[in-house]
Amino acid sequence: MIASLLAAGADPVCRVNECSAVPANIAFGIGAVFMVFAAVKVVTSRNVVHAALYLVIVLSGVALDFILLQSEFVAVTQVLVYIGAIVVLLLFGVMLTRAPLGVSDDLDNVKARPVGVLVGVVLLTVLAGSLISSFGDDKVALAAPNTVRSVSDAIFGPYLVPFEVVSVLLLAALVGAIVLARKE
Amino acid sequence: MLLNQFLLLGAVLFCIGVYGVIVRRNGVLVLMSIELILNAVNINLVAFGAQHGIAGAVFALFVIAVAAAEVGIGLAIVLLIYRNRATVDLDELHEMKG
Numbered sequence: 436m437i438a439s440l441l442a443a444g445a446d447p448v449c450r451v452n453e454c455s456a457v458p459a460n461i462a463f464g465i466g467a468v469f470m471v472f473a474a475v476k477v478v479t480s481r482n483v484v485h486a487a488l489y490l491v492i493v494l495s496g497v498a499l500d501f502i503l504l505q506s507e508f509v510a511v512t513q514v515l516v517y518i519g520a521i522v523v524l525l526l527f528g529v530m531l532t533r534a535p536l537g538v539s540d541d542l543d544n545v546k547a548r549p550v551g552v553l554v555g556v557v558l559l560t561v562l563a564g565s566l567i568s569s570f571g572d573d574k575v576a577l578a579a580p581n582t583v584r585s586v587s588d589a590i591f592g593p594y595l596v597p598f599e600v601v602s603v604l605l606l607a608a609l610v611g612a613i614v615l616a617r618k619e
Numbered sequence: 620m621l622l623n624q625f626l627l628l629g630a631v632l633f634c635i636g637v638y639g640v641i642v643r644r645n646g647v648l649v650l651m652s653i654e655l656i657l658n659a660v661n662i663n664l665v666a667f668g669a670q671h672g673i674a675g676a677v678f679a680l681f682v683i684a685v686a687a688a689e690v691g692i693g694l695a696i697v698l699l700i701y702r703n704r705a706t707v708d709l710d711e712l713h714e715m716k717g
Contacts, residue, residue: 456620463620467628474632474655478639483647490651493632497658500625504669506676509683513661516683521654521690528647528694532701544644544710551641555634562630566623573622577669581676589673590680601684608688615695 459503470496481538483529487522494518505580625666633659646697646707650690657686 473492480486494517501510530536579585590598632655639652661679668675701707 459620460624463624467624470628471631471635474635477651477655478635478643478648483645486648486651490654493655494658497662500628500662501665501679503620504625504665506665506669506679509661509665509676509679512680512683516687517654517658521687524690524694525647525651525654528650528697531698532647532707541708542645542648543642547642551638554641555638558637559630559634562633563627566626566630570623570626575620575622575625575666575669581668581673585673586676586680589677594674594677597681601681605684605688608691612691612695615692615699 462499463503466496466499479543481540481542482536483539483542484526484536487525487529490525491518491522494522504575505577506586508581508583508586622666622670625662629659629662629666631659632656632662644708644710646700646709647694649709650693650697653693654686654690657682 470493473489473496476489477486477493480489494513498510498513498518501507501513636652636655636659639655640649643649643652661682664675664679664682666675668677668679697707700712704711
């Protein structure tokens with residue numbers, strides 16, 4: 436026990452599962468509670484702008500989880516792209532399509548609510564059951580931190596072709612968005 | 620840290636997103652629910668990537684890029700619908716219903 440703790444302390448890269456995982460678990464728990472609450476508010480809020488702001492909390496929690504999983508580059512990209520760009524884009528969409536900002540009752544399809552709850556609960560039961568039965572008490576065996584260097588080595592090495600395809604996709608999306616949104 | 624705590628959080632977010640896609644009528648709010656679903660997938664990808672190497676993080680980055688493209692096109696379509704019909708209520712769009 437003590438020897439393993441000392442070995443973990445001597446390890447320059449202190450892996451979370453070898454050190455005490457308690458702080459990470461506390462951070463995860465607090466983040467998860469906030470995320471689930473905010474996600475429920477995203478799909479139930481009666482104010483579109485509030486829904487977008489709750490979405491920011493969910494996205495920040497996802498970035499926190501990426502940091503706990505030692506993928507800091509993905510976490511930074513999450514903050515830059517999602518919180519910095521996509522939420523702003525969604526807010527622009529809200530402002531351009533809904534002149535009266537505020538509480539409105541016609542955001543939900545009330546008839547579809549029981550169906551939505553049923554589908555969500557059944558899906559969650561199936562997913563959670565299969566996850567628990569197949570992964571049980573597996574620990575996250577963090578191999579090595581996903582540093583910027585290793586991510587870039589992977590993207591510009593074995594994943595170069597998919598990366599180029601994604602850049603072409605982004606260009607096509609840019610052109611398509613301009614064509615669609617442009618006035619005749 | 621258990622692997623399952625990340626996977627279960629992803630499952631919960633996914634189901635909340637599916638509920639939002641089914642129940643919401645406003646086009647922008649449906650796009651927000653789709654973002655929830657994509658983020659649930661990203662949590663799973665990065666959690667498995669932490670176990671099995673770098674591929675999970677790389678695919679999470681690709682998913683983020685595709686989500687950016689998707690929301691750009693989606694909002695352009697929503698704006699176009701709003702310009703033509705003065706509403707973004709998805710229940711009003713039933714021309715293609717047989």
